[in-house]
Amino acid sequence: MxxxxxxxxxxxxxxxxxxxxxxxxxxxxxxxxxxxxxxxxxxxxxxxxxxxVRGLGSATIIIEPGRRTQGPSDFGSLFTDSLKDREVEALSKPSNAPGVEGLSPMVVLSTSVSFENEVDSFMILGAAPLIADIVDVYPETGQFFTDEQAQQLSAVAIIGSEVKEKLFGPSEALNQNIKIKDKVFKIIGISPKKGQVGMLDVDNSIIVPYTTALKYLSGMNYYHQILVKAKSEKIVPETVQDIEATLRELHNITDSTKDDFQVATQEDIAxxxxxxxxxxxxxxxxxxxxxxxxxxxxxxxxxxxxxxxxxxxxxxxxxxxxxxxxxxxxxxxxxxxxxxxxxxxxxxxxxxxxxxxxxxxxxxxxxxxxxxxxxxxxxxxxxxxxxxxxxxxxxxxxxxxxxxxxxxxxxx
Amino acid sequence: MPLIEIHNLEKTYIDGETETHALSGVSFNIKEGEFVAIMGPSGSGKSTLLHILGFLDKQSGGNYFFDGQSIDDYGEEKLANVRNKKMGFIFQSFNLLPRTTVLNNVKLPLLYSGIKENLWQAMAEKAIEQVGLTHRLNYETSQLSGGERQRVAIARALINNPQVIFADEPTGNLDSKSGGAVMEIIEALNDNGHTIILITHETYTAEYAERIITLKDGLLESDKKVEQRRKGAALSFAK
Structure with missing residues (x-):
């Protein structure tokens, strides 16, 4: 049949x-x-x-302090202060990590922001100008702060579109002064509507120079994160190794399980x-x-x-x-x-x-x-x-x- | 060599603790081309005998040679193949597929024959023509009369041009007129060389055959030649 x-x-x-x-x-x-x-x-x-996640670009590497917890009694958070200026400096040297194109130390905090009588709470990102490139938040109006402004601890801020909406409504925001915590910042740019970019709600954030954020806002001497941009996607794995080696040498770590930092690529996170x-x-x-x-x-x-x-x-x-x-x-x-x-x-x-x-x-x-x-x-x-x-x-x-x-x- | 040869054929049904002897040792031969009627009252074992002869059932004792070969040598697949190629069946209750056309009912055995499908239509049409139902080709069987249904069943039985056709009370569900028509067709098949084995309890119908085997209580009672065969043509002219 x-x-x-x-x-x-x-x-x-x-x-x-x-x-x-x-x-x-x-x-x-x-x-x-x-x-x-x-x-x-x-x-x-x-x-x-x-x-x-991929919004950060595939050549971006994230360094975070602390280590992965090894068990319930192991506090990885004990090392949250392991990323400081010393580390930023070391990673910036091409001899240590030749694949690094640039990096941005990050200070992240949430605090109240006021303009005249309007008060609201927003996410503050302390960052280097490179962040504009990584997250793609070049202001629609105004401009981003420069490396010089960052060195000089300038009190300047780029605000997200939602922040502008909530504090200023329809009126002009550029060149106005806002108060973050108790420090007065001048608005030099307003970023376009972006939505979520790699876990960051850009629209509801205010970006300020990391130096200024560290000194006047967080009051600490360490960074919450360092974002590194590799020269190309291809050399990300080598660059990760270079970064790990540099930091281990700096911290006198021989055993990789005792790392007091974590390096993650976009691919890892994905x-x-x-x-x-x-x-x-x-x-x-x-x-x-x-x-x-x-x-x-x-x-x-x-x-x-x-x-x-x-x-x-x-x-x-x-x-x-x-x-x-x-x-x-x-x-x-x-x-x-x-x-x-x-x-x-x-x-x-x-x-x-x-x-x-x-x-x-x-x-x-x-x-x-x-x-x-x-x-x-x-x-x-x-x-x-x-x-x-x-x-x-x-x-x-x-x-x-x-x-x-x-x-x-x-x-x- | 006889087409069908049985020796001491026995069939016992066991239902729990009761044993029923449907056949208790029956022997006879049937030659190719013969027209044999098997008669007997109900319970005489005639249906059981037909089922065994038609490879639908197996004997519990004795021997059955079909075309010179013992049935015991056939496997399941081979039995099915012989049923398909060398045997045709006509049942009292027609056993046509419901909600299926005459054409497709007649084609049913071809499904299992291995014959190329492009030949089916012509074969089916020819078989239907032989039973005079060409005008009903695409009717569903439920639209046909009893006599017509039995003729469809006959067309189905002869489509593979079998050596032997088994007819189990083919006129049992029909009035005398359509029963007569069915018997005429069966007679014509015999004239064309098909061996016919007919089961009936009516002497009238049995007399179409050239030989009548009578069973009683699972035993052969008589095996006689029919002196004066009934001729279908004479019957139809008489009516």
């Missing part, structure tokens, strides 16, 4: 019970569409986070984010898969009913020359076609719901939320539904094929 005819026979069998076939695959449709939806949302979340979101996605998809098992049992149930109902047909086919294998194939194909059909409808529905969800999420969560359907999700959906058909169709099909022709013909 040719495979084309096996298909025809199976489809003819299903067609004679259209509404029952349709109801049977409902479980598969629900299961597959929820898996597609969950995988799409997971992928969408991952891409959103990754695009924000990978970590990717791992977290995929674990979550797999977890949720596994829950959705339970409905597939339920759906599969439904298929098995209906196929068993169908086998009993069609005992005479099976007997007749055998009397006319069908082998056990022919009958097994016919019933197995019926259930596989049924589940694949369910899979396809489920995929279509899943894609549709994912699209609707991404529309809603892009309004509610972030405009950066994209509609993503990976081909692997569709392949998985089809594969899983065929597999369900195979597994849950096998028992009814083998029951059908085992019927003796005479027993089947006698059945009333």
């Amino acid at each position: 040719s495979s084309k005819n096996s298909f025809k026979t199976a489809i003819r069998g299903l067609k004679t019970n259209k509404s029952r076939s349709a109801l049977t695959i409902l479980g598969i449709i629900i299961g597959i569409s929820s898996i597609i939806l969950i995988m799409s949302l997971g992928k969408g979340a991952e891409e959103l986070i990754l695009s924000q 990978q970590r984010v990717g791992t977290v979101t995929s674990v979550l996605t797999i977890f949720l998809a596994a829950i959705a898969a339970i409905s597939l098992v339920v759906g599969g049992i439904g298929i098995m149930n209906i196929m068993l009913v169908s086998v009993t109902e069609r005992t005479r047909e099976i007997g007749l086919r055998k009397a006319l020359g069908a082998t056990t294998k022919n009958i097994l194939t016919q019933f197995l194909l019926e259930s596989i076609i049924l589940t694949c059909l369910g899979g396809m409808v489920g995929i279509a529905l899943g894609v549709f719901f994912s699209f609707v969800a991404s529309l809603i999420l892009s309004r509610m969560v972030s405009s950066g939320w994209a509609f993503v359907i990976s081909p692997s999700a569709i392949a998985l959906g089809l594969g899983v539904s065929a597999f369900v058909g195979l597994v849950f169709g096998l028992y009814p099909a083998s029951q059908a094929s085992k019927k003796s022709p005479i027993e089947a013909l006698r059945y009333e």
